[in-house]
Amino acid sequence: MKNKFDILIIDDEKVVIDSIIKIASLANYSVDFSFDANEALTKLKQNEYDLIICDIMLPEKDGFQLLETIQNFNIETPVIMTTGYSTIDNAVKSLYLGAIDFIPKPFSIDEMQSLLARGLKYKSFLQQKRNTFSDGLVVSCPSRYFRLGVSCWANLNNDGTVLIGATNFFIKSIEPVNKIELLKNDDVLIQASPCAKLFSTEYVHNLNSSLSGRIIEVNKILIEKPEIIEKDPYFEGWLYRIIPQELEFEKQKLIPCGSDR
Structure with missing residues (x-):
């Protein structure tokens, strides 16, 4: 039987993981973590998560490669990308590859709480859509947009x-x-x-x-x-x-x- 967690944090800096865990605990979210992409992929096969917080700069396989793998495997868990090397290019690439949001380091408690709330709400949209077979829960933007x-x-x-x-x-x-x-x-x-x-x-x-x-x-x-x-x-x-x-x-x-x- 798979373990169930609200959030999976993927980051090679323990201080960042500890920081997000403390912020998540304020809302009683359950948290798991990995220090690299390969370990994270193993955990994604073994457990269920509602949200992923992923650093871009990871050893061996970076966050972009992991994000593409998640998309290719049709893993529906929403991903928020983060990095200490904050650039416009990194933000744009993260969103283009399928992340639902991007946050630079260092982040504030308020910023991370806001992102966690939105990310977990998005996962609930996907579950509702699957259970009700409805596309009307979230209206897509007009086709010419x-x-x-x-x-x-x-x-x-x-x-x-x-x-x-x-x-x-x-x-x-x-x-x-x-x-x-x-x-x-x-x-x-x-x-x-x-x-x-x-x-x-x-x-x-x-x-x-x-x-x-x-x-x-x-x-x-x-x-x-x-x-x-x-x-x-x-x-x-x-x-x-x-x-x-x-x-x-x-x-x-x-x-x-x-x-x-």
Whole structure:
């Protein structure tokens, strides 16, 4: 019989593992850990986990290779990538390869608690979908849209501007949304970097932008009525209109939402 754990931590630094274990214990999550990818794969065959926290820099096989193996083996456990070598490239690659989020080291208690809550909620979505045979639990973004990872979408307009917003998955994983903090006109977004803060009952959640660009319009109604983003995340609930930078290059790391169908 397989052992059941909430979280599997994969990191070659014991201090990091101990830190995440302490944070997870605040919410009474059960935790297992591995110091390298091969040991982690063995444990994934022997046990059941609801969430994986994986470092990129691992001995022998790195976190990206492990993430690709998890995808190839059709292991549905969601993965959050982390690293002390935080770069935009690492964040983008993590999300493109299938991680549901990325967090640089060092991280705060609040940041990790927020990620753990969202990651475990995502696993519950997958289980509900399997048990009810329903695709309506989390609504996919419109087929003409693109997304970076599973959290932020982009809609390319004919006039060269791009609308940016949060996916239904991201919103569902943090509901209710009690408050939204947005940037201002002329601020610059960086792909895979935080672009907005969404406040739920317990946590503050950072949304990473799908593209880089200069903000030319902010959906200020969301500040007064944050509930709109829950009701209509893909149309009235958009966050920013931007003039994109390096669109053709960055678009290569976006996933067409039409492929979700």
